[in-house]
Amino acid sequence: MKQRFNNLFRQPPLGFINPEMTWTEVVKFLILTNVTVFAAQEILGMYPFFIENFSLIPREFFHGRVWTLFTYMFLHGGFSHILFNMLALWMFGSMLERVWGSKEFLKYYLLTGLGGGLCYALFNMDSFVPTVGASGAIYGLLLAYAVLFPDNVIYIWFVIPVKAKYFAMIFGVIEFLASFNPGSGVAHLAHLGGMVMGYAYLKWGKLRYSAPGRRMREWKKKLEDSAREREEQTIEDVRREVDELLDKINKVGMDGLTKDEQKRLEKASQYLRDKGIKH
Template structure:
């Protein structure tokens, strides 16, 4: 399922959403400038490597580490493994992020986004604590945005296509689209347990547990940060 657009307008300019997209694109452009060995080293330095994070949490020293390992829970959110990876993530953020930012406000949305990404990465780490495969991407944070969106805008119509089966756009409620997406991530997460990992995170390079965890944490953190507060007063004359 591939989202195209939604019909839920925002009333503030989503500067944070735009800024996050810009940072991701700039980092990806930098990645393209690196040679394969440099890119591998870049990923192992700034992405979450579960085994290294485990050692750090246990107080074991890490060689050639100039910063605390937990920093990678943030930096990994701005790394991507290819064009399809970043394009898909930024599309989902573009569609769902602006409306959640509208409800939370700029500062709280930024806190919410980063927190969801960190908690999503920790969820993935929990299920692969000894893995040496770098964990990277904005998917966990964006899943958090989607978890908040389904609570606040369950009836919003999402226009979508389902390649390779349905290529003409059709509209379904957000609760149906995002609900099916979450069930898929949870199912694939369970299916990927005890399966050897490829480059990326889990089977096929997809961090299903980060997606599912981010979605759940987004649904929890959104209301705590004011997702349902009455912000409409800002627009009263």
């Protein structure tokens, strides 16, 4: 009985996590794919082979290595590089996939990644410097998240709250200004290209706002219904627990309750009072 009572006041798993950010199928697949490739790079020592054959090198891309426009986005230059990209993919991608559906989300992700790579290549046509990473697609996701959910709050460094629309503006300006420094070692033009491709696809592509809006409402309704069912079940269980303890009081008196039972009765009674329920 004690264990069952304690379980009543435990938050469900989603209570500790923003439901918008729980794993979705394509996001999970993309993260696992990127992590697997990164592990092969670092653990198996395949980084030189991958860079030579699958990174985006503008000069070689325009001389026939067209597949690198796709493969470059699954390679990463270091642990911090993949860590922040995958964290952003989880944060923004999970919500977008849930709203758009897996097929549309994957299409958008790949298009913005391709757009970012193409932008970098076009502005560096004679360069032999390779670029890698999913950042073009990640910046595309950030742009889409800001357009669809402009007032959602994002925490910079997990501390500073900023609305999504301002967050995207800030990082867009940073990337634009940084693009004038070609020696930074970061493909800022790929980031900007991902955002530009994302905006173009949202505005003129087949991805419309009506479907996201409808799916968003359906998803929120499911969450609300689920939360209401959980609360109703919790209230029912708490009332049952209170009734059992009151029955014991009727039989043996208040002194017949242990200290633990008295605390449980007090806690349960307070919970019901807070919910405006008489017992």
